[in-house]
Amino acid sequence: MCLLDGQTYFPYVACEPSIVHVQSDNPGSYGMKLNKCIRCGQCMSVCPVYQTTFHETDVARGKLALLEAVERGALKSSARLKEILSRCLLCGACADICASQVQTTRLIQQGRHSIFESVSVAPPGRLLIKSIRAGNLPGKAVLKGGALLQALLCRKIPETSGLHLRFPLSFFTDRATIPGVAWTPFTKAFHREEKKGNEKLRIGFFVGCGANYLFTEAAWALVRILRLAGHTVIVPEDQVCCGLPAYVAGDTETARDLARKNIEVFDSQKLDVIVTVCASCGSHLMKLGTLFEDDPAFHDRADRLAARHMDATAFLVEKLHFDEHLKNYYSSAERSAPPPVRVVYHDPCHLRIGQGVTEPPRKLLEATPGVKLLEAPHPGRCCGHGGDFNLTHFDLSMKILERRMKDFQAVEPNAIVTGCTGCLLQFTEGVSRHGLEEKIKVCHPLVLLESAIAADSSP
Ligand code: SF4
Ligand code: SF4
Structure with a gap:
């Protein structure tokens, strides 16, 4: 059975831990050269994609084995390889847990870079995705297209609609909600x-x-x-x-x-x-x-x-001590004034792993008047958004989101709060899919904080 089939069974032949040099002449690389993967499989316990599909090629270990095969000439770049490398959120959970300190995300990204120019992507949605990747979401065609779609597609498009052919991106057509695009940025x-x-x-x-x-x-x-x-x-x-x-x-x-x-x-x-x-x-x-x-x-x-x-x-907590100011200003009775909003905080991977920030948003929320901070099961679980993963692997992204939504529903929140706009987009979709728009607000922690301060009528 071929590894490229993406099956659960992994026919990896026992081998010595390797040091792999991946495309060191790659001009756009992040300079990552070494792979010290010992195939221990620890990354399987944290990878949100693998835990959804149980395919060896979806976990870092499988992807690194393929990159190694490319490196030694046993495998050629192909559309299938490109697809396999794209099935990663670059969440960093594997690198974070890896005892061998393999820089998995950098290796996977470098692999993506190496085959980016050599293998073309499937035509549907290519221009739109390319435009978004180039940072043109904000502007011009995509912005206007997004706003137009928002107006046109305020509810899910029926399967029979010709718009499915005009706008084949599952990002738009399979969503329960079309994200609102500001006319004035x-x-x-x-x-x-x-x-x-x-x-x-x-x-x-x-x-x-x-x-x-x-x-x-x-x-x-x-x-x-x-x-x-x-x-x-x-x-x-x-x-x-x-x-x-x-x-x-x-x-x-x-x-x-x-x-x-x-x-x-x-x-x-x-x-x-x-x-x-x-x-x-x-x-x-x-x-x-x-x-x-x-x-x-x-x-x-x-x-x-x-x-x-x-x-x-x-910055607000560590440099300005804003949480302390809030605690000094508002009494504990004011902070827990009934009925408090039950708020669950989600750690974005790019904040928890990418920047090592977990406590400051919680401290701000704990100091916010009228907020009761809850912890959902499995703190640190990924929401499934991941860069453009949500665009390119929408169905898989939704399966990963569903696990996280179950975590939240266990604590019955009035608000899901998180500090990443990708996660916000994801949870807005999750709340809508569950028909909970009236019950659960999705927002950035600073939105709750600022609205609580604005509602304060004291001098
Ligand atoms: S945890 Fe690290 S060493 Fe172990 S299989 Fe995953 S990448 Fe390789
Ligand atoms: S970065 Fe995240 S999604 Fe990608 S292989 Fe590692 S754990 Fe899995």
Whole structure:
């Protein structure tokens, strides 16, 4: 049985632990060279894709075995190999648990890059997916198309509809909800308010596509909170997509182009810190330097940008101690005033693993008046969104989401709260599929926090 069949049975012949050099001449690589996989299978216990399909090719161990076969010339790049490598959320759970410290996600991404140009993708939806990967979701054709679709497809399209042929992407046609696209992006609507006199910090805001076009309320919540605390918020209007969708697809050149643009834009501002409200953007910004291993000038500039970046919740708690201020301001009776909103917090993989941030959002929620923070079973479980995985493997993504929805339903929340716009998109869909839109709100933690502060009538 061939490994490429994607069957549960894995005909891997016992072998010595290997050191594999994967395409070291790859110009767009993240510079990852070594694979020290000992085939222990520990990654199987955490991989959301493998735990849904139980196919060996869906877990890191199987993918690394294939990359090794390519490396030694036993296997050629093919559409099937490309498909196998695409069946990964790049969530990092395997790298996080691997006792041999195999940098699985970097190897898988490097494999994607290696075959990105050599193997074409299936035609349906290709241009739209390419456009989204290139950071054009925000703009022009896709934005207008998305808004038009939103207006047209406010309910699920019947199977018989000709629109299935015009818009074959399962992302649109199989969804229970079409994401709302803002006609005026946040970066266009934002106006800088310069502090006069006693300015505290100058805070750069990297907005990201999700918060700019889909979840603008998260962006506004951050701005209002920071202004309330007396800081100046700077939102460069010519910032572009962080490049993560292009990167995860193996389109490293596009990812680099976008990174260069963002580095130029933020370098031109005098800033004390750069914050994000989307965990996916934030984790990608933090490793921009690895995109420029062959370009020392940009490598240093990328590292400097990464060093100035913080997730907004981490910044509020670790630098501004906003949770302490809230606790001092509101009595514990006010914080638990009945009836409290039962809130369950979901750890985005790109925040928990990608940035090591788990406590700050919980601390903010615990300090938010009217919020009762709950913990769902299996904290740290992936939601199944993963870069453009939700676009390219929609059905599988929904199966992974369903497991997480069951975790949440066990604690009967009034709100599912998370700090990644990809996860927000996913849970909005999950709540809609369960017909729970009236019962469960899906939002960023800062939205709950800011609305609680805004509702406060005390001086
Ligand atoms: S946990 Fe690490 S060493 Fe073990 S099979 Fe997975 S990638 Fe290989
Ligand atoms: S990154 Fe996540 S989805 Fe991909 S192989 Fe590792 S655990 Fe599985």
